[in-house]
Amino acid sequence: MDFDYLQYTAADYDRGSVLDQLMKAYGRDVWNFALMLTRNRDSADDIAQDVFLKVYEKLPEFRGQSSVKTWILTITRHAALDQLRSSWVRRVMLLEFLPGGHHPSAEKELFKRLQNEEVWLAVLALPLKLREVLLLTCHYGMSMEETAGLLGVAKGTVKSRLHRARAAMNRKVTASEALNVGGEWI
Amino acid sequence: MNDWEKRLSGSLPVANGFTSELERKVRERVAMEKKKSRKVWLRVLPLAAAAVLMVGLWRFGESRQPLQAEGIGALSGDAFGDKEFTLKVFGGGSMNSETLKRQFIIRHPSVDISMSGQWDGKGRSLADYRNALDRGEDVLVVPTAIYRELAAEGRVVPLEPYILKDKLDLSDMHAPVLDALKAIGGGELQGLAGEFSSSALFVNPELFAKNGVELPREGATVQEILDIAKRFEGTGTTGLVTESRDSGNPAETALRLGQASGLQLYGGDPMLQTSYSALSGKGWITLFDQVAEGFREGWIAPSPDLDFSGRKGIPMSEVVQNDLFGGGKAAMRFGDTSFYRELASTEAERPAVAGNKSEPVKRNWKTVSYELHINAVNASDLLDMSQIYVINAKSVNKDAAWELVKAAVFLSKTDKDADNRMDLPVFEEAMKTQPEERWRAFYMESGSKKLNENSLPIYEGADYLGILSTEDGQQMKRWAKGELSSEDALGLIDNVLARNLLALEKNLFREGIARGKD
Numbered sequence: 135m136d137f138d139y140l141q142y143t144a145a146d147y148d149r150g151s152v153l154d155q156l157m158k159a160y161g162r163d164v165w166n167f168a169l170m171l172t173r174n175r176d177s178a179d180d181i182a183q184d185v186f187l188k189v190y191e192k193l194p195e196f197r198g199q200s201s202v203k204t205w206i207l208t209i210t211r212h213a214a215l216d217q218l219r220s221s222w223v224r225r226v227m228l229l230e231f232l233p234g235g236h237h238p239s240a241e242k243e244l245f246k247r248l249q250n251e252e253v254w255l256a257v258l259a260l261p262l263k264l265r266e267v268l269l270l271t272c273h274y275g276m277s278m279e280e281t282a283g284l285l286g287v288a289k290g291t292v293k294s295r296l297h298r299a300r301a302a303m304n305r306k307v308t309a310s311e312a313l314n315v316g317g318e319w320i
Numbered sequence: 321m322n323d324w325e326k327r328l329s330g331s332l333p334v335a336n337g338f339t340s341e342l343e344r345k346v347r348e349r350v351a352m353e354k355k356k357s358r359k360v361w362l363r364v365l366p367l368a369a370a371a372v373l374m375v376g377l378w379r380f381g382e383s384r385q386p387l388q389a390e391g392i393g394a395l396s397g398d399a400f401g402d403k404e405f406t407l408k409v410f411g412g413g414s415m416n417s418e419t420l421k422r423q424f425i426i427r428h429p430s431v432d433i434s435m436s437g438q439w440d441g442k443g444r445s446l447a448d449y450r451n452a453l454d455r456g457e458d459v460l461v462v463p464t465a466i467y468r469e470l471a472a473e474g475r476v477v478p479l480e481p482y483i484l485k486d487k488l489d490l491s492d493m494h495a496p497v498l499d500a501l502k503a504i505g506g507g508e509l510q511g512l513a514g515e516f517s518s519s520a521l522f523v524n525p526e527l528f529a530k531n532g533v534e535l536p537r538e539g540a541t542v543q544e545i546l547d548i549a550k551r552f553e554g555t556g557t558t559g560l561v562t563e564s565r566d567s568g569n570p571a572e573t574a575l576r577l578g579q580a581s582g583l584q585l586y587g588g589d590p591m592l593q594t595s596y597s598a599l600s601g602k603g604w605i606t607l608f609d610q611v612a613e614g615f616r617e618g619w620i621a622p623s624p625d626l627d628f629s630g631r632k633g634i635p636m637s638e639v640v641q642n643d644l645f646g647g648g649k650a651a652m653r654f655g656d657t658s659f660y661r662e663l664a665s666t667e668a669e670r671p672a673v674a675g676n677k678s679e680p681v682k683r684n685w686k687t688v689s690y691e692l693h694i695n696a697v698n699a700s701d702l703l704d705m706s707q708i709y710v711i712n713a714k715s716v717n718k719d720a721a722w723e724l725v726k727a728a729v730f731l732s733k734t735d736k737d738a739d740n741r742m743d744l745p746v747f748e749e750a751m752k753t754q755p756e757e758r759w760r761a762f763y764m765e766s767g768s769k770k771l772n773e774n775s776l777p778i779y780e781g782a783d784y785l786g787i788l789s790t791e792d793g794q795q796m797k798r799w800a801k802g803e804l805s806s807e808d809a810l811g812l813i814d815n816v817l818a819r820n821l822l823a824l825e826k827n828l829f830r831e832g833i834a835r836g837k838d
Contacts, residue, residue, distance in 0.1 A: 148719065150347075150350070152342075152346075153346070153347075153350065157338070157343050157346060161336075161338030161342070161343065161467065162337075162338050164338045165336070165338035165342070166332045166334075166337070169332075169334075169337060170332070170606060178337055179337065179342060182337070182338055182342055182346075183342060183345055183346050183349060186346040187346060187349050187350060187353065190346075190350050191353070201503070227737065239370050251333040252328070253324040253327045253328055254327075254328075254333060255406040257328065268328070269328075270324055270327055272328040273328050273329060273332075275329070300322075303324055304324075306321065306323075307324045309808075
């Protein structure tokens with residue numbers, strides 16, 4: 135759905151109706167991005183809510199500074215970073231994500247599914263800074279410029295992080311494939 | 321591109337975590353954020369809605385079954401259920417406001433309704449309504465002349481797109497009302513009304529039968545009615561009783577009959593400051609001659625004045641009984657919907673007020689339509705909507721405002737308090753519980769009930785044009801007695817009319833309404 139019209143809307147448009155449309159269009163992207171950043175299903179639920187609440191509040195201020203999708207993913211990233219910085223998350227999430235580690239049941243189910251998708255599991259195991267760059271460019275299809283704008287860093291930084299992320303992924307996927315010769319995840 | 325990159329560009333291999341439950345939570349939080357002080361209310365919203373519904377069902381009673389079903393259905397699909405806001409309504413009467421609020425809240429429990437500027441004995445000026453629009457009031461309830469002006473200023477919303485969107489069937493609404501609203505709205509329907517006021521001929525069949533006179537036909541002309549009234553001369557029964565009483569000005573009746581029969585009072589348009597008196601010519605003289613003859617010969621007569629005798633008020637039953645028609649002494653009377661209500665209400669058993677109980681009086685009467693030409697001038701005298709619902713073009717809640725307008729209009733189909741009001745519902749079916757022969761004439765079309773550019777309501781027009789006969793009262797009594805010719809009587813009224821038209825134009829200019837030269 136094209137939301138470019140949002141930058142031209144008058145102040146009295148029906149924000150509730152626009153919010154509904156945005157949730158339909160980007161709800162899944164927001165939740166997935168939050169999940170991949172926090173690696174926690176409950177956090178993704180909370181962040182997705184916070185994001186759309188913020189979107190609703192900020193809709194009148196949106197004037198096409200970026201695409202609507204970039205704008206919403208930026209809000210998602212900020213919300214995720216806030217979540218990760220919170221003390222509760224620090225305490226619970228400081229453990230390095232490892233397959234087979236201790237996770238609540240919802241996460242167990244989630245990671246069980248991901249075990250069959252070693253690529254995604256490998257992404258989840260990347261450090262946050264590399265993970266977000268990789269996701270934004272490879273999964274969300276953003277350009278270097280858009281990614282740089284979203285992350286608030288220079289384009290060169292994005293390039294550098296992306297290079298490192300690719301290298302890490304190549305290593306991990308190769309290792310994973312090697313480990314999976316026997317067909318079982320260890 | 322590596323294989324893993326291709327896989328990464330695809331979907332995440334997990335089910336969509338952004339469930340409808342999460343969507344619902346977002347909407348709920350939006351509503352809560354918007355009105356934090358009402359968090360408690362929001363939490364108990366489902367219970368509150370159910371409670372309101374239960375109260376509503378109880379209050380509406382058995383006769384409201386279709387409405388109840390609609391309310392329940394609406395609850396499950398409430399378009400505003402995820403929002404919480406206040407809809408602001410300005411103007412109108414207060415009699416049905418609580419019913420309206422109750423009906424609306426059943427359908428949309430998250431929407432609050434704030435009402436202000438309702439009738440409190442003082443008239444509202446155009447400036448009051450303009451200010452209300454500026455303040456962002458969502459719905460305004462306005463009289464016809466204000467509706468015309470606000471529509472011309474483009475400050476209210478055309479309703480036809482909403483009607484089309486909702487596939488709203490208005491075919492059972494009194495067509496002249498819709499036509500008039502469209503004409504007054506500058507060719508666009510920019511407001512809707514649930515009630516209207518019109519004119520009909522009231523007849524007493526018993527007196528007709530007693531005197532061997534045939535009842536007037538449906539759609540009779542004013543001339544035919546005057547001819548029939550003359551046949552009661554010398555019978556002891558007044559043929560036609562006037563609306564003004566004994567101390568009133570007899571010329572008022574002639575002026576009203578002239579307008580109803582299509583004679584023009586003035587020409588041009590006061591809005592364009594091009595008006596001029598048209599109160600002359602053979603048609604007016606002939607009519608004035610005939611009415612004066614009726615007064616002299618007694619087949620036209622006024623009702624006696626009300627005798628207050630130190631009393632602060634008089635019961636409605638006494639007012640009606642004192643009227644020659646209400647008292648069974650006159651065969652015919654022109655009257656509007658308020659006279660219908662007065663007659664009907666005094667026949668019903670009513671509870672005592674402050675210890676005074678009016679005994680119900682049974683009368684023999686019905687109404688007959690007559691050929692009414694409202695396309696001459698002063699259409700509001702003959703077809704009027706005193707409460708037109710319009711939506712502020714600046715409203716931020718237009719969809720909800722439209723729902724309220726619909727509720728208000730369709731309220732006239734079901735409102736039990738309707739018997740207490742002076743106007744009639746625009747939906748004929750709402751009258752089915754009453755004897756049809758008494759109200760049907762108000763819904764019949766005879767003559768021309770279509771307004772044109774010369775008959776549109778004028779802001780404060782009634783203040784200037786509706787009081788033509790209050791001056792020169794003594795001279796007009798001389799006219800009724802045959803001591804002053806119709807030409808001279810018309811000349812005197814013409815002077816007042818010319819002066820009032822000038823004053824009206826000046827006032828319209830002062831109010832920023834006149835669109836012509838200074």
